Amino acid sequence: MTLDRKLKRREGLRAFLKSTMENIEKYLKGDDISEARLRSFKSMLESTCAQLSDINKEILPLLDPEKISDDVVQSMGLMLPATEIDACLDIKLLEIAKSNGSASVSLPTASVSSGTSVSRLPKIELPTFKGDPLKWQGFWDQFKISIHENERINDIDRFNFLKKYLAGEALDSIKGLTLNSDNYKEAIEILCERRRLRKRRVPFITFPIDQLSVKTRSPLR
Numbered sequence: 001m002t003l004d005r006k007l008k009r010r011e012g013l014r015a016f017l018k019s020t021m022e023n024i025e026k027y028l029k030g031d032d033i034s035e036a037r038l039r040s041f042k043s044m045l046e047s048t049c050a051q052l053s054d055i056n057k058e059i060l061p062l063l064d065p066e067k068i069s070d071d072v073v074q075s076m077g078l079m080l081p082a083t084e085i086d087a088c089l090d091i092k093l094l095e096i097a098k099s100n101g102s103a104s105v106s107l108p109t110a111s112v113s114s115g116t117s118v119s120r121l122p123k124i125e126l127p128t129f130k131g132d133p134l135k136w137q138g139f140w141d142q143f144k145i146s147i148h149e150n151e152r153i154n155d156i157d158r159f160n161f162l163k164k165y166l167a168g169e170a171l172d173s174i175k176g177l178t179l180n181s182d183n184y185k186e187a188i189e190i191l192c193e194r195r196r197l198r199k200r201r202v203p204f205i206t207f208p209i210d211q212l213s214v215k216t217r218s219p220l221r
Contacts, residue, residue, distance in 0.1 A: 003062045010055045014078060017048045021085050028088060035096050042089045049082050079134055087138035090127075094145060126161075130168035131194070139165075155181035162187060170194075 024041045056075050129139040147161045177183040
């Protein structure tokens with residue numbers, strides 16, 4: 001495929017993504033919201049973003065070096081609101097799961113040394129975070145609501161769940177930490193520091209560092 005054809009395809013994907021985001025924002029402001037429709041929107045949004053990411057990778061090596069910077073800034077400027085809307089969808093799905101007591105999705109049955117009853121935790125499905133700064137905010141929003149701020153879970157169990165939902169370079173960055181309460185806090189700090197370093201190189205990306213107040217509790221008896 002020639003550069004012109006790739007650019008035309010990207011133009012179409014960008015237009016479709018903008019239209020999808022507008023439709024999602026309108027839908028979220030309404031009163032009649034269904035889990036099925038939210039999941040359909042989420043699948044469509046993530047699929048379009050994935051296709052855009054792929055075509056951007058194909059286009060960059062073919063661009064005039066002087067145009068690369070502007071192209072990256074333009075691409076990131078579109079991906080950020082998409083990431084935020086994706087996070088809003090996840091949070092809305094979590095709210096529905098909590099209000100319905102849905103058992104259709106569940107947290108992993110990780111080894112729980114404190115005796116925490118996993119079956120009584122909020123039943124949700126978390127994404128796997130591999131280190132992509134564009135996906136950090138959505139991941140952290142969900143993890144913070146469902147696990148980090150859940151007072152029924154102690155820090156050791158939080159650390160178990162954190163490791164469960166990390167992969168790639170994100171997981172590698174905390175692999176040397178043993179499973180204990182202090183190291184859970186250190187793992188969060190390591191992940192946030194990696195995001196701060198990445199932020200310096202990625203335009204317009206902000207991460208909720210100010211939300212990272214770690215709540216420590218004694219293991220449940």
